[in-house]
Amino acid sequence: MSFDQRNEWETFLVEALHRESPPGYNKPSLAQVIQCDRAAWARLASTVHSVKQLIDGRYPVGEALLVRADPNITLYLAPVAKPVQIERPRDFPRPGPYGQQSEKGKGKKGKERGKGKGKGGAPPMPRQLIGKWRKTPQGEPLCFAYNTVDGCPNSTTVKPGERCSRGWHLCMEPKCQAKHSLTEHKH
Known part of the structure; x- marks a missing residue:
């Protein structure tokens, strides 16, 4: 592939990080961009049979990489919905028998009691x-x-x-x- 083709692909991935997303959705993360790049190269490995420059001067890998309309590739860059947070009123009672010891934990929650910073x-x-x-x-x-x-x-x-x-x-x-x-x- 040519330098310009590789540069255009990298620009496409970086622009995906900065693209505005619809309300209620997060922008694509860096992890999504990395997954997209990996998926593109895996797709190239299965579709392009020769990596050599053609007689007419074209680069088959570079041309195949710039085909961004493949849904198997662009799906990785789709914005992800933000998690919905349910707000409870402050006077809403907590469910469950808090304060009782369970058989499994015997009253311990994460750390052993008494190892805190002296607050109660x-x-x-x-x-x-x-x-x-x-x-x-x-x-x-x-x-x-x-x-x-x-x-x-x-x-x-x-x-x-x-x-x-x-x-x-x-x-x-x-x-x-x-x-x-x-x-x-x-x-």
Whole structure:
């Protein structure tokens, strides 16, 4: 193909990126232009049998590439409809049982609770308690301080197995939850 033919094809593809689209539609994306170019070359491979310049000076590949009316090629450059966004009134209640734990996720959504930036949720887990249980099977919190070496400041008034303002004074070892701290747990 000649330089002018290749330049004309590239100009056609670049103009497709900047072409105005009808209301409610997006302009063709760069990915669509790349797909169009690939489809054109695949079509050329199946239709043009010789890539050599003809005796009369014409280039068969360049002439075939400039045939832009092929719907198999131009379909890739068609504008795509914009997604429709449905607006709900702000006072519209959310459907579903939010706040309940599902069997599959056990209340986790994406990230584990307590790993955020300190905005609400569970308090940060002390390093020595990572991998231990945070809550009872009923979903009640366990006292982190009670299960550390320093102990809970409320231990003088709250007995093991009872609840202080921070949570239940039970062992945080998975599947134990007896009335002793993790430091007293027998391994």
